[in-house]
Amino acid sequence: MNNVTMEDVAKAAGVSRSHVSLAYRDAYGIKPDVREHILAVGKKLGYRPNRIASLLAGKSNGAIGVYLQDLHNDFFADIYDGIREVTDPLGRHLVLAIGNTDGSRDVQALETLLESRVDVVIAAGLMISDKDLAKYTSKVNMVSVARIVKKADNVYSNNLAGATKATEHLISLGHRNIAFISNPISDGYGDRLKGYESAMQSAGLSPRTYEGSYSRKEVQEIATQILASKIRPTAIFAHNDQAALGVMDAVVTLGLKPGKDVSVMGYDNSSLSQSPLAAMSTVDIHGYELGRLAAEVANKRMSGEHSKLITEYVEPTLVPRSTTGKM
Amino acid sequence: MNNVTMEDVAKAAGVSRSHVSLAYRDAYGIKPDVREHILAVGKKLGYRPNRIASLLAGKSNGAIGVYLQDLHNDFFADIYDGIREVTDPLGRHLVLAIGNTDGSRDVQALETLLESRVDVVIAAGLMISDKDLAKYTSKVNMVSVARIVKKADNVYSNNLAGATKATEHLISLGHRNIAFISNPISDGYGDRLKGYESAMQSAGLSPRTYEGSYSRKEVQEIATQILASKIRPTAIFAHNDQAALGVMDAVVTLGLKPGKDVSVMGYDNSSLSQSPLAAMSTVDIHGYELGRLAAEVANKRMSGEHSKLITEYVEPTLVPRSTTGKM
DNA sequence: CACCATTTCAAGAGCGCTCTTGAAAAAGAG
DNA sequence: CTCTTTTTCAAGAGCGCTCTTGAAATGGTG
Numbered sequence: 001m002n003n004v005t006m007e008d009v010a011k012a013a014g015v016s017r018s019h020v021s022l023a024y025r026d027a028y029g030i031k032p033d034v035r036e037h038i039l040a041v042g043k044k045l046g047y048r049p050n051r052i053a054s055l056l057a058g059k060s061n062g063a064i065g066v067y068l069q070d071l072h073n074d075f076f077a078d079i080y081d082g083i084r085e086v087t088d089p090l091g092r093h094l095v096l097a098i099g100n101t102d103g104s105r106d107v108q109a110l111e112t113l114l115e116s117r118v119d120v121v122i123a124a125g126l127m128i129s130d131k132d133l134a135k136y137t138s139k140v141n142m143v144s145v146a147r148i149v150k151k152a153d154n155v156y157s158n159n160l161a162g163a164t165k166a167t168e169h170l171i172s173l174g175h176r177n178i179a180f181i182s183n184p185i186s187d188g189y190g191d192r193l194k195g196y197e198s199a200m201q202s203a204g205l206s207p208r209t210y211e212g213s214y215s216r217k218e219v220q221e222i223a224t225q226i227l228a229s230k231i232r233p234t235a236i237f238a239h240n241d242q243a244a245l246g247v248m249d250a251v252v253t254l255g256l257k258p259g260k261d262v263s264v265m266g267y268d269n270s271s272l273s274q275s276p277l278a279a280m281s282t283v284d285i286h287g288y289e290l291g292r293l294a295a296e297v298a299n300k301r302m303s304g305e306h307s308k309l310i311t312e313y314v315e316p317t318l319v320p321r322s323t324t325g326k327m
Numbered sequence: 328m329n330n331v332t333m334e335d336v337a338k339a340a341g342v343s344r345s346h347v348s349l350a351y352r353d354a355y356g357i358k359p360d361v362r363e364h365i366l367a368v369g370k371k372l373g374y375r376p377n378r379i380a381s382l383l384a385g386k387s388n389g390a391i392g393v394y395l396q397d398l399h400n401d402f403f404a405d406i407y408d409g410i411r412e413v414t415d416p417l418g419r420h421l422v423l424a425i426g427n428t429d430g431s432r433d434v435q436a437l438e439t440l441l442e443s444r445v446d447v448v449i450a451a452g453l454m455i456s457d458k459d460l461a462k463y464t465s466k467v468n469m470v471s472v473a474r475i476v477k478k479a480d481n482v483y484s485n486n487l488a489g490a491t492k493a494t495e496h497l498i499s500l501g502h503r504n505i506a507f508i509s510n511p512i513s514d515g516y517g518d519r520l521k522g523y524e525s526a527m528q529s530a531g532l533s534p535r536t537y538e539g540s541y542s543r544k545e546v547q548e549i550a551t552q553i554l555a556s557k558i559r560p561t562a563i564f565a566h567n568d569q570a571a572l573g574v575m576d577a578v579v580t581l582g583l584k585p586g587k588d589v590s591v592m593g594y595d596n597s598s599l600s601q602s603p604l605a606a607m608s609t610v611d612i613h614g615y616e617l618g619r620l621a622a623e624v625a626n627k628r629m630s631g632e633h634s635k636l637i638t639e640y641v642e643p644t645l646v647p648r649s650t651t652g653k654m
Numbered sequence: 655c656a657c658c659a660t661t662t663c664a665a666g667a668g669c670g671c672t673c674t675t676g677a678a679a680a681a682g683a684g
Numbered sequence: 685c686t687c688t689t690t691t692t693c694a695a696g697a698g699c700g701c702t703c704t705t706g707a708a709a710t711g712g713t714g
Contacts, residue, residue, distance in 0.1 A: 005700060016664045021702060029662060051442040053700035055379045056669050071407055072598060077398035080425070093439065096423040098407070112420065115378040216602065249603040271399055275543065276576040277605065332670060343694045348672060356692060380670035383699050661710065672699085680691065 004047045013041040024049055051093070055117060063093040064298050065118035065140075067109055069125025070101050070214065073242045075270035075287050079124045079145060082291020086299070101214035103127030103185070110136050120298045123149075124291075127214075130187045141301045143294045146285065147188035153301060153310040155294040157285035162316030163195025163237075166265050166283050169318055170235045171203050174327030175263060178205070179226055179233040181212035181219060181243055192239050192267060208233060212243050219246025220253070227254060227262065234327050235263035241270040241282055248278065248323065259325040269319050281324035284317045331374045340368040351376055378420070382444055390420040391625050392445035392467075394436055396452025397428050397541065400569045402597035402614050406451045406472060409618020413626070428541035430454030430512070437463050447625045450476075451618075454541075457514045468628045470621045473612065474515035480628060480637040482621040484612035489643030490522025490564075493592050493610050496645055497562045498530050501654030502590060505532070506553055506560040508539035508546060508570055519566050519594060535560060539570050546573025547580070554581060554589065561654050562590035568597040568609055575605065575650065586652040596646050608651035611644045 010017040015038060022030050023038040055061045066083060068076040087094055095116045097109035106128045113121050120141035126133065133149060136142065142152040146159075170178050180196045183189045193209065200207045210226060213219050223236060227250060238244035244266030251258050258264045259281075266273050269284035293312045300310065337344040342365060349357050350365040382388050393410060395403040414421055422443045424436035433455040440448050447468035453460065460476055463469065469479040473486075497505050507523045510516045520536065527534045537553060540546050550563060554577060565571035571593030578585050585591045586608075593600050596611035620639045627637065 019663065050700055052379060052382045052444055056383050057702040071398060071404035072401060074399060080398055117379055245604065253603045276580045277572065346693065377670055384672040
């Protein structure tokens with residue numbers, strides 16, 4: 001292992017340990033040439049600062065915790081890419097924690113992040129209730145992505161407006177019987193449903209909502225049932241792309257053609273929905289951008305610049321592709 | 328933050344600090360009732376062991392580092408699921424590091440893992456050269472998934488056999504002009520190409536290999552060019568599913584039908600390839616199982632049971648779906 | 655060149671835990 | 685009941701770093 005310590009470098013360079021410490025951080029109050037010298041000696045000895053020790057001794061080490069709901073959902077990978085765009089150049093350390101589609105790992109994931117003593121947590125796709133979440137927002141700085149959370153910084157996309165646009169798009173194509181597959185939990189994520197409902201009602205149509213899931217396979221089953229119902233909807237709008245892909249799975253399995261026999265509308269504009277193979281109509285909430293903003297907010301929070309909670313908005317845009325067509 | 332320390336618990340429970348430490352680990356040499364008492368007091372005070380401090384003080388804390396190449400490639404999510412199946416029940420701590428499709432983040436990711444002082448690294452999809460990799464295998468225990476690495480434990484799928492089967496499958500469907508889109512790097516991953524070449528030669532056919540990529544989009548471009556060539560191949564076999572999906576993107580973008588106009592063969596049997604929407608013919612290398620085995624090997628390595636390097640094999644199986652059809 | 659402000663450095667006290675050491679208590683043996 | 689072995693515990697020395705404190709060197713000023 002790497003056993004050369006700060007002490008070794010100090011001795012070899014003929015300075016004190018604390019000076020080596022300073023040299024390896026931004027460090028003013030140290031002569032440039034001395035600093036150079038220390039760094040050179042450190043390099044020669046193959047010294048690498050021990051993050052563990054520095055974490056323990058210092059009050060902070062500038063690490064950001066990142067919670068991602070699910071590795072199978074491409075949208076979270078987009079967010080992650082956005083985060084890295086800003087953290088990589090800064091050399092920020094990221095600690096990842098992964099949940100799952102039913103939320104049962106959320107608490108453990110957050111605990112892990114706390115144990116790692118990160119300065120701030122960027123959370124994308126948490127499913128635990130607002131109440132449970134409050135326990136964590138009081139313990140650690142949190143930047144919530146795409147879900148409004150109290151006592152946290154928020155990087156948010158206007159889901160109400162986005163879902164309204166999407167529904168109106170379907171209506172404008174002539175669809176009247178539009179089903180919505182909702183999010184299984186409502187806390188913090190209810191706006192997509194609301195947008196759908198309000199657009200339907202404004203058009204004098206009656207909403208037809210089914211409780212969904214975050215799992216593509218589970219949604220496929222749900223969609224299969226919906227498509228088997230006596231009065232088959234002509235369009236299905238799912239609460240996110242992952243779910244919408246499950247709908248697509250159901251549609252093609254039944255031998256139907258998306259955008260022709262049934263229209264399918266997603267939400268997120270994940271990389272996967274963009275691929276020509278899926279070519280799925282969806283609402284772009286700019287996941288990459290959300291991730292980027294979240295990381296910037298996290299930086300601000302760590303630097304202590306802002307005392308007030310920050311909320312950043314990104315406007316969703318409708319992206320019609322080939323899975324929605326005229327009725 | 329969480330400021331109740333081991334010292335606090337010790338005082339409140341009327342025992343020594345070291346005894347609290349023992350109580351919170353497996354710990355023998357401590358009376359069961361005392362242990363219960365300590366744990367009860369700790370819970371009441373809201374004590375949570377500080378992983379950072381324990382890491383620094385102890386020689387190991389049983390953490391496993393996990394390197395995954397790319398979050399957009401579903402196959403790595405499968406591996407990760409397999410890993411978690413065995414680590415979750417044990418309460419093992421996982422430290423994640425994510426690379427990217429061109430390998431440029433590999434070194435940084437490995438460094439991060441080393442800095443986190445993990446006991447063993449499970450690496451899936453590393454792209455750095457064997458030579459560079461050797462620097463790390465000498466510093467930390469490594470379990471390599473799906474790539475044979477010297478001085479490391481290996482959880483391996485027989486790529487030579489798998490690629491041979493896949494190619495033979497295409498040949499048996501009547502294809503003669505079969506293109507192969509290879510891995511951009513050869514170190515540790517060359518067997519799929521070899522399997523393809525040998526199967527082609529055995530059948531008296533001449534291989535037609537194109538250098539590929541790990542990026543779906545880049546492969547789409549490559550495939551588009553291939554499909555535009557004067558003598559268009561009737562089948563394209565890609566080094567992995569992610570690449571094969573790029574081929575599919577090219578195929579559908581050109582208005583062709585996979586499995587009819589052009590056959591597309593992938594490799595990995597990632598979740599994505601299994602979805603009805605893709606329904607892609609591929610070779611199942613049992614990613615979930617590979618992940619599971621890797622975690623088990625990692626456990627063995629940590630427990631110090633084995634001194635010799637371990638190699639586990641998983642047999643690949645051909646999974647014909649709808650993207651390969653008769654010529 | 656005396657004086658004070660400023661910059662550059664060394665020393666040392668922790669951070670919260672683990673692990674070794676050895677003492678005290680309990681158990682077994684004769 | 686004494687002596688030995690075993691188990692249960694306390695004390696304390698670190699792990700490798702940061703950060704505060706104050707001393708030494710440096711610079712600026714009249």
